[in-house]
Amino acid sequence: MRDKNKMEKEKTDKKDHILDVAERVFAELGYDGASTRVISGEAGVNMAMLNYYFGSKEGVFLAIFDRRISTFQSVLLSIGNDESTSWWEKLDKYIDSYVEKVINNNCFHVMLHREISKSKKTELTDQITGIIMKNVSVLQDIVDGGIKSGEFSKDADPQFIVATVFGTKSYIVNTPHISSVIIGYDVMDAKNQDEKLKPRLKTYLKKLLKAYLQNENDNK
Amino acid sequence: MRDKNKMEKEKTDKKDHILDVAERVFAELGYDGASTRVISGEAGVNMAMLNYYFGSKEGVFLAIFDRRISTFQSVLLSIGNDESTSWWEKLDKYIDSYVEKVINNNCFHVMLHREISKSKKTELTDQITGIIMKNVSVLQDIVDGGIKSGEFSKDADPQFIVATVFGTKSYIVNTPHISSVIIGYDVMDAKNQDEKLKPRLKTYLKKLLKAYLQNENDNK
DNA sequence: TTTTATTAATCAATCGATTAATTAGTTTTG
DNA sequence: CAAAACTAATTAATCGATTGATTAATAAAA
Numbered sequence: 001m002r003d004k005n006k007m008e009k010e011k012t013d014k015k016d017h018i019l020d021v022a023e024r025v026f027a028e029l030g031y032d033g034a035s036t037r038v039i040s041g042e043a044g045v046n047m048a049m050l051n052y053y054f055g056s057k058e059g060v061f062l063a064i065f066d067r068r069i070s071t072f073q074s075v076l077l078s079i080g081n082d083e084s085t086s087w088w089e090k091l092d093k094y095i096d097s098y099v100e101k102v103i104n105n106n107c108f109h110v111m112l113h114r115e116i117s118k119s120k121k122t123e124l125t126d127q128i129t130g131i132i133m134k135n136v137s138v139l140q141d142i143v144d145g146g147i148k149s150g151e152f153s154k155d156a157d158p159q160f161i162v163a164t165v166f167g168t169k170s171y172i173v174n175t176p177h178i179s180s181v182i183i184g185y186d187v188m189d190a191k192n193q194d195e196k197l198k199p200r201l202k203t204y205l206k207k208l209l210k211a212y213l214q215n216e217n218d219n220k
Numbered sequence: 221m222r223d224k225n226k227m228e229k230e231k232t233d234k235k236d237h238i239l240d241v242a243e244r245v246f247a248e249l250g251y252d253g254a255s256t257r258v259i260s261g262e263a264g265v266n267m268a269m270l271n272y273y274f275g276s277k278e279g280v281f282l283a284i285f286d287r288r289i290s291t292f293q294s295v296l297l298s299i300g301n302d303e304s305t306s307w308w309e310k311l312d313k314y315i316d317s318y319v320e321k322v323i324n325n326n327c328f329h330v331m332l333h334r335e336i337s338k339s340k341k342t343e344l345t346d347q348i349t350g351i352i353m354k355n356v357s358v359l360q361d362i363v364d365g366g367i368k369s370g371e372f373s374k375d376a377d378p379q380f381i382v383a384t385v386f387g388t389k390s391y392i393v394n395t396p397h398i399s400s401v402i403i404g405y406d407v408m409d410a411k412n413q414d415e416k417l418k419p420r421l422k423t424y425l426k427k428l429l430k431a432y433l434q435n436e437n438d439n440k
Numbered sequence: 441t442t443t444t445a446t447t448a449a450t451c452a453a454t455c456g457a458t459t460a461a462t463t464a465g466t467t468t469t470g
Numbered sequence: 471c472a473a474a475a476c477t478a479a480t481t482a483a484t485c486g487a488t489t490g491a492t493t494a495a496t497a498a499a500a
Contacts (some may be wrong), residue, residue: 036457113394152289167392168383171384172387177349178356
């Protein structure tokens with residue numbers, strides 16, 4: 001029984017290792033650009049193991065999704081449902097959690113963003129859209145609630161604010177060659193992400209939204 | 221002479237037609253996902269013509285770049301070099317020109333963004349990075365100039381502002397399935413783009429930057 | 441005639457996937 | 471307990487299909 005659990009654990013670890021590598025390679029080269037040979041090679045396993053474990057290349061891709069999605073949503077949803085805080089506090093909490101989560105899993109989100117950017121609708125893009133929309137709605141509801149309550153400016157464009165939050169993050173994380181030049185350090189480096197990028201992005205987004213949401217009336 | 225010009229015109233039209241189709245297919249399927257057979261097939265020309273005209277698949281890709289970039293940069297560069305206007309006016313002009321240009325050529329920018337989002341460095345990504353940075357630098361210089369002159373807040377984060385401008389636009393244009401749900405109409409529709417999306421995005425970005433760049437001091 | 445444009449056929453390379461054979465690990469049996 | 475039987479994991483080799491690119495032959499234009 002103990003040995004059996006040990007083996008299953010090792011098997012899970014091995015599958016997880018393959019998915020880790022595949023996730024990175026997909027982010028690096030794109031779905032079509034990433035060959036099963038490169039993925040298996042970098043993971044240090046035989047190419048046939050991908051099909052043995054996940055059935056196909058697309059199976060690997062979907063397995064990456066299943067693994068991340070479950071943990072991705074729970075955190076943000078709890079913030080939206082917390083009735084005890086003000087709308088400003090909710091907004092700050094959302095930004096903190098979102099930036100933290102999304103930069104920790106940056107490879108996954110690069111992969112996600114690239115796939116959803118395909119203009120042709122497929123079953124997969126519909127699925128991804130639904131998943132993303134759940135997280136989008138939380139922020140959308142916070143902004144709408146803040147405006148209705150009078151805490152945020154009535155003249156704000158709540159829908160484009162959402163695009164700004166997700167878009168700013170996506171631009172920095174998804175175009176590392178550009179943003180690294182703009183910002184001045186390697187945004188793909190884990191240490192830079194933790195020590196510099198995360199706190200700076202959190203601070204910036206909060207200030208940006210605060211300026212736009214509370215002072216827009218004064219500028220008319 | 222007249223016939224010769226006529227022929228060269230037709231040849232140019234044919235090349236342009238191929239590039240139009242290739243640009244759309246690249247945006248739909250990605251660089252790796254778009255085969256030369258599909259491109260030539262949809263363009264209605266023999267596959268070998270792609271190599272005859274452009275040398276290679278990458279040559280087609282770069283030809284699309286050359287065609288767009290030349291006109292794209294001149295407009296923005298002229299704004300950056302216009303010394304007669306204030307920094308606020310420069311910023312507004314830049315946003316107007318950028319939004320107009322980028323939504324008109326949305327296929328090209330989807331293609332561009334997708335390729336540059338590959339984190340692995342290649343000769344191609346280096347080339348794209350260089351091209352994009354020219355346009356980024358113009359906005360960067362405007363923001364930096366405005367801050368130095370005292371027109372913009374000293375506490376602003378000039379580098380992340382750039383990410384916000386390009387990121388907000390990219391999120392709306394590059395994830396049409398998401399943004400169409402958020403905004404409430406089809407962002408890929410040309411009529412919606414001209415009548416609704418462009419003016420709204422211009423107004424929004426100007427207000428957003430104005431609020432952040434001039435009032436941040438008051439919020440400390 | 442000479443140059444340019446266009447075609448169909450084909451190239452080697454690489455793709456994702458599968459096979460049969462082999463190893464390792466587990467369970468059953470005498 | 472140990473040998474045999476069985477299952478799961480892993481490998482090397484190879485499959486047909488598709489990729490980007492090239493060829494030689496032909497058509498059109500100069």
